[in-house]
Each structure stands twice: as structure tokens, then as C-alpha cells.
Amino acid sequence: MNAIQPLPDLLISQIAAGEVVERPASALKELLENSLDAGATEVTVQLFQGGVKLVRVADNGAGISGEDLPLALARHATSKIRTLEDLQNVPSLGFRGEALASIASVSRLALVSRSAGDKHAWRIEAEAGRFTPPEPAAFAQGTAVEMRDLYFNTPARRKFLKTEATEFAHCESVFKRIALSRPSVGFTLQHNGTVRSHLRTADARLRIAAVLGDEFSQASVFVDDQAADLRLWGMAALPAYSRSSGDAQYFFVNGRFVRDKLVAHALREAYRDILHLDRHPAFVLFLEINGGGVDVNVHPSKTEVRFRDPRALHQFIFHTVDKALAMPHLTGGAAVPVAGKLPEFTRKAAGEVSLAPPAYSRQDAIPFASAAPQIKAAQPQAFYQVLFGSDSNAGTRQTGYQAGINGQSAFMKPEGTVREPEIPPLGFALAQLLGVYILSQNERGLLIVDMHAAHERILYEKLKSALDNHTLSMQPLLIPAAFRADSQDIATAEENSAVLHDIGFEISPFSPVMLAVRAVPAALKDADVVTLARDVLNEIREFGGSQVLVSRRNELLATMACHGAIRANRSLSIPEMNALLREMEITERSGQCNHGRPTWFEISRTDLDKMFMRGR
Incomplete structure (x- = not known):
């Protein structure tokens, strides 16, 4: 017997399925792309048990004739390319001719289709690579593909699938990407018999708002630029809409969603000077490029591409987005073009994808209200009474430490005041500067404290200690804070309820598209609850x-502490400032915040004397 044997066709298809059909969402992507390539204007998706039990995609596209049905399920059979030249300039989303064959090898598949010239539809079924002969069926023009019981014949692969909620979340992510790429196509998504999304045909702006929400649309700028055979258009969010993860990043090349390191780096560079390193930008961008300038035949999943001139493309993307973000709206007062129409994909003959010209008008723009925050300084009456010699409480004078705690300066009292011999290391607060810094005086001189950074470190250390000692207390909210969430966040909250409870949270579904925060760690009760919950769910x-x-515990606690810390421009009283200084003195590593920045500087009296040339 020969040591080298040819593999059976079924095993070949199952091996290919390992690359093409990683999970139900992978199969859904292939089926949706086939519908779009067929010219469909309405697509309906039905899922059961997250797509593991059933994925059904029905469209009103061109359909498949009865004689072509067996070939549609055969390996490497396609109507989309004929020659190598076609492959190098492929305009369609699918072209390998292996998706349906791979899906049929690991599931129970049924395909019903009717082309324009047929009197009735035809149906074919496949199970583990075996096909039934086509037979007549009742169906309107178009195609419906049903994939049931994924991996029923490969149980080892089925064990790697996640929970129903997680698998549905992945399917919904694929659905959103496809829906964003084709605003001129109507989409409906059902899960377990319930309609989860219904998107009517619309222009690109309305489709983006429908998928990502009005918040994204209103906080984004319009991007549109062209150079040689390149064009980039779409919407890029302002830094205020930045995310803690890259879950709102959609980049399409000739209508195909891609993930590319070159593109990601160019976009990151465009946001570099206006976005904190820990935050991620949000965008929906479409790149038009000549088919010969990009190779989409890199991986079976077709989410990776290779560009012929990567350096020029990098510069084009960077400068286009950088220029859009550098508009006057970033400095306040200018109009943000969010109400104008974006270009739409339209389909020409022979499957060629092109774009309609944009119709943006400045009259449609919505201005942002941008008022500069007012900077206030804490000015306690008792402090100024002592400072300027008004001594109505002479009979009840206080000593140094007590005076500092109660809002009076221990170093500005009239003569005769008894001073406590021991002065705290960080001294006593004098005033608040620019809404950000605390000015304090100790025995050596003047201290300048970053109140947010200091408070952040204090909260961080308290959270670490409470978590280590299992004493992290929860603060129930009188009114739960409800917020809109995607399927992945809802699945994360449901599957990790024990983890959330361990770190002081109670987050549960409020509706199919909303979550409710019912309790938070007691130390963070004054934080922005919704933003805090979003960031925690993203980390998990x-x-x-x-x-x-x-391994990620400290990073998570640092994120939580940042949300609970005092914000800039919050006016503090002298007692509040002194309380913060006292907390710093008993907190480990209080000299630096969680990000490594210093929390305070000291200017000694000697340095002050040098500045003012005293003693010379």
C-alpha cells in the first residue's frame, strides 16, 4: 500500500471548512455575500440558537437555474471568475467557489432557488457532502439557503462553539458589517423567531446612524478625498466618542470589510495627537481603489488584503483623515457635517461596484455648542477672615492641624496663635488653581497637587486592597442606570455575572437591546455609571x-479608579482638599498616578527665594 494517498472529496471539503466555517457567523458571512453578489435588494436572515441550530438567508436576487444547482454545491465551482485576469480584478465579494461546498460538508444544507427565466423554483439538499437530485419547489425569484445543525458530523469541532448568546453576538457583528457596506439593500435579522433588526434601504448616513446609533452620527465628521485612483469617504468620530476597545471600527475596500495592519496604523496615526493612547477611534470608512491595486485572494475568509503600493496608500489614508479631524470643529464653534448625504453604493452592469457622488451641503450641518469651562477657585470665608486678620472667633482658636482640617490656614494666623508642633508631610491646603491643582503649604515650602491623579491612585489602592481582602462593598442604585448595548455586551454581562459581582457590579439585561446597572462598587458611587459599566464590560x-x-486585574481596577476620581473643574472646599491630602499621606505609591504620572511637586522655600532673588 502506498504511503501517500489522495484524500477523499468529503475530507477535503471538511478541511476547507475549518478555514471557511469557523463558527455560524462565518457561514452567515459567506451566504450574505452570495446574496449581494446576486444583486439582491432585500435580504432576510433567520437564526436559531445563535446560528448553531439554523442559519437561513433568503434574498430576491438573480437566483440559480435548476441545472446549475448541483454545481453550486460542488467544490471550486463559481460563476464569478473565468480566467486569471478576472481573479486579479474581481468585483464580487465571493469568488473561490468553496463556501457552499464547505458548509454542506459540516451541516445539513438545503438550497431553494428560482431564476428569472424559470417557471418554478428548484430545491436541492445536502448532508455530509451527499446531494439529492434537484426537485421542483415553490419559491419566488431569488434564493434561500438553510444551514442546520452545524458540525453535527464533526463533534470535536462543535465542542469549541460558545454559548448561544456569544454565537449570536458574532452573527450580529457580521450582519452589521454587511448592512453598513450596502445601504441600498434592505436587511432583516431574526433570532429565535424575534425580529432583532430591520433596516430599510437608505442613504449611507442614515444606515450608519441606524446601525451605530445617532450618538456616533452626531459626534462624527464627514471624510471625502480623492487622489489618482484612490478615494476615501465615510464618517470618522471625534475624540469625544473614543472607545476603550476597537469595536466601532469599520473599514471597507471596494465594499468588502477588511482588517489590515497598514490601514489600522494609518488611522491610528491620524488620531495620534488628539486621542489618548489607551483609547480607540471609531469610524466607518470606505476605500475605493482600482481592482488591480489590491489583492483580495490572500485568505479564504477574505478579510485580509494586500495592497500593491502600501506606502502611498498609508499616506493617503493618514492625510485624508487627519485633514478631516483638523477642521475648526475640534477647536469649537464650527459646523459638523453630519446631516449631509454620504455616497451610496450602486450596482452597474456585470457586477461592477461604483459610488454615487456625494450631496453634502453646509446648510444641512449641525453646529456643536462649545462653551469653554469656567475655572473657579475655592474661596472659603473662614480662610480669608484669618488671612486678612478678621478674628471674630478669638475665644475659640484652633491649633495647627485642626485649623487645617476645618478650612483655616495654620500658617496665616495672627500673632499669638498656638501652632501644633508637628506638620503633616503634604501640609495644609491654601487654594485650588485652574480647577485642576491644589496649592498646599508645608514646613519646606509650596506643593502643587494634581487632584484627579492623586484621587485616582487613592481609589485604585483601595479597590486593590478591598478585592484582596474580599471586602469590596457594593452600592445598590436607587434607580438602575439603563443604557443601550450591543449583543456582545449583553452576552458578556450574562456569562460573567459572577465576575462582575466579585468586582462590585450588578449588571443585567433590561431588554433585548439594553442593560441595566443595578449596583456599583461603593467607592465609585459618584462615577459616571454608564461609561464605567461599558469600559468594564469591554475589558471582560x-x-x-x-x-x-x-493577569488583567490591576488594569481593570485602574480603569474603574479613573472613572471614580475627582474630575477637573470641580470646585473643592478647603476641608475637602485637606481630606484628600491626608488620604494621600496614608496611601501607598501616592506619588504617582496609575499611569505613572506624578501626582504632586514641591517647590522649597529656597527655590522660591532664588526665583525672587531674595537674600542677594
Whole structure:
């Protein structure tokens, strides 16, 4: 017997399925792309049990004739390319001719289709690579593909699938990407018999708002530029809409959603000077490029591409987005073009994808209200009474430490005041500067304290200690804070309820598209609850619940502490400032915030004398 044997066709298809059909969402992507390539204007998706039990995609496209149905399920059979030249300039989303064959090898598949010239529809079924002969069926023009019981014949692969909620979240992400790429196509998504999304045909702006929400649309700028055979258009969010993860980043090349390191780097560079390193930009951008300038035949999933001139493309993307973000709206007062129409994909003959010209008008723009924050200084009456010699409380004078705590300066009292011999290391507060810094005086001189950075470190250390000692208390909210959430956040909250409870949160579904925060850590009760919950869920979703409590614990607690810390431009009283200084003195590593920045500087009396040339 020969050592080298040819593999059976079924095994070949199952091997290919390992690359093409990683999970139900992978199959859904292939089926949706086939519908768009067929020229469909209405697509309906039905899912059961997250797509594991059933994925059904029905469209009103061109359909498949009865004689072509067996070939549609054959390996490497396609109507989309004929020659190598076609492959190098492929205009369609699918072209390998292996998706349906791979899906049919690991599921129970049924395909019903009717082309324009047929009197009735035809149906074919496949199970584990075996096909039934086509037979007549009742169906309107178009195609419907049903994939049931994914991996029923490969149980080892089925074990790697996640929960129903997680698999549905992945399917919904694929649905959103496809829906964003084709605003001129109507889409409907059903899960377990319930309609989860219904998107009517619209222009690109309305489709983006429908998928990502009005908040994204209103906080974004219009991008549109062209150079040689390149064009980039779409919407890029302002830094105020930045995210803690890259879950709102959609980049399309000739209508195809892609993930590319070159593109990601160019966009990151465009946001570099206006976005904190820990935040991620949000955008929906479409790149038009000549088919010969990009190779989409890199990976079976077709989400990776290779560009012929990567350096020029990098510069084009960077300068286009950078220029859009550098408009006057970033400095306040200018109009933000969010109400104008974006270009739409339209389909020409032979499947060629092109774009209609944009119709943006400045008259449609919505101005942002941008008022500069007012800077206030804390000015306690008792402090100024002592400072300027008004001594109505002479009979009840206080000693140094007590005076500092109660809002009076221990170093500005009239003569005869008894001073406590021991002065705290960070001294006593004098005033608040620019809404950000605390000015304090100790025995050596003047201290300048960054109140947010200092408070952040204090909260961080308290959270670490409470978590280590299992004493992290929860603060129930009188009125739960409800917010809109995508399926992945809802699935994360449901699957990691124990982890959330361990770190002081109670987050539960409020509706199919909303979550409710019912309790938060007591130390963070004054934080922005919704933003805090979003960031915590993003950390858990990205790294997993077990990793968040082990290797990523400190990063998560630092995120929580940042949300709970005092914000800039909050006016503090002298007692509040002194209380913060006292907390710093008993907190470990209070000299630096969680990000490594200093929390305070000291200017000694000697340095002050040098500045003013005293003693010379």
C-alpha cells in the first residue's frame, strides 16, 4: 500500500471548512455575500440558537437555474471568475467557489432557488457532502439557503462553539458589517423567531446612524478625498466618542470589510495627537481603489488584503483623515457635517461596484455648542477672615492641624496663635488653581497637587486592597442606570455575572437591546455609571472573565479608579482638599498616578527665594 494517498472529496471539503466555517457567523458571512453578489435588494436572515441550530438567508436576487444547482454545491465551482485576469480584478465579494461546498460538508444544507427565466423554483439538499437530485419547489425569484445543525458530523469541532448568546453576538457583528457596506439593500435579522433588526434601504448616513446609533452620527465628521485612483469617504468620530476597545471600527475596500495592519496604523496615526493612547477611534470608512491595486485572494475568509503600493496608500489614508479631524470643529464653534448625504453604493452592469457622488451641503450641518469651562477657585470665608486678620472667633482658636482640617490656614494666623508642633508631610491646603491643582503649604515650602491623579491612585489602592481582602462593598442604585448595548455586551454581562459581582457590579439585561446597572462598587458611587459599566464590560469581553481577575486585574481596577476620581473643574472646599491630602499621606505609591504620572511637586522655600532673588 502506498504511503501517500489522495484524500477523499468529503475530507477535503471538511478541511476547507475549518478555514471557511469557523463558527455560524462565518457561514452567515459567506451566504450574505452570495446574496449581494446576486444583486439582491432585500435580504432576510433567520437564526436559531445563535446560528448553531439554523442559519437561513433568503434574498430576491438573480437566483440559480435548476441545472446549475448541483454545481453550486460542488467544490471550486463559481460563476464569478473565468480566467486569471478576472481573479486579479474581481468585483464580487465571493469568488473561490468553496463556501457552499464547505458548509454542506459540516451541516445539513438545503438550497431553494428560482431564476428569472424559470417557471418554478428548484430545491436541492445536502448532508455530509451527499446531494439529492434537484426537485421542483415553490419559491419566488431569488434564493434561500438553510444551514442546520452545524458540525453535527464533526463533534470535536462543535465542542469549541460558545454559548448561544456569544454565537449570536458574532452573527450580529457580521450582519452589521454587511448592512453598513450596502445601504441600498434592505436587511432583516431574526433570532429565535424575534425580529432583532430591520433596516430599510437608505442613504449611507442614515444606515450608519441606524446601525451605530445617532450618538456616533452626531459626534462624527464627514471624510471625502480623492487622489489618482484612490478615494476615501465615510464618517470618522471625534475624540469625544473614543472607545476603550476597537469595536466601532469599520473599514471597507471596494465594499468588502477588511482588517489590515497598514490601514489600522494609518488611522491610528491620524488620531495620534488628539486621542489618548489607551483609547480607540471609531469610524466607518470606505476605500475605493482600482481592482488591480489590491489583492483580495490572500485568505479564504477574505478579510485580509494586500495592497500593491502600501506606502502611498498609508499616506493617503493618514492625510485624508487627519485633514478631516483638523477642521475648526475640534477647536469649537464650527459646523459638523453630519446631516449631509454620504455616497451610496450602486450596482452597474456585470457586477461592477461604483459610488454615487456625494450631496453634502453646509446648510444641512449641525453646529456643536462649545462653551469653554469656567475655572473657579475655592474661596472659603473662614480662610480669608484669618488671612486678612478678621478674628471674630478669638475665644475659640484652633491649633495647627485642626485649623487645617476645618478650612483655616495654620500658617496665616495672627500673632499669638498656638501652632501644633508637628506638620503633616503634604501640609495644609491654601487654594485650588485652574480647577485642576491644589496649592498646599508645608514646613519646606509650596506643593502643587494634581487632584484627579492623586484621587485616582487613592481609589485604585483601595479597590486593590478591598478585592484582596474580599471586602469590596457594593452600592445598590436607587434607580438602575439603563443604557443601550450591543449583543456582545449583553452576552458578556450574562456569562460573567459572577465576575462582575466579585468586582462590585450588578449588571443585567433590561431588554433585548439594553442593560441595566443595578449596583456599583461603593467607592465609585459618584462615577459616571454608564461609561464605567461599558469600559468594564469591554475589558471582560476582550480578555475573558478569568483573565480579568488574574493577569488583567490591576488594569481593570485602574480603569474603574479613573472613572471614580475627582474630575477637573470641580470646585473643592478647603476641608475637602485637606481630606484628600491626608488620604494621600496614608496611601501607598501616592506619588504617582496609575499611569505613572506624578501626582504632586514641591517647590522649597529656597527655590522660591532664588526665583525672587531674595537674600542677594
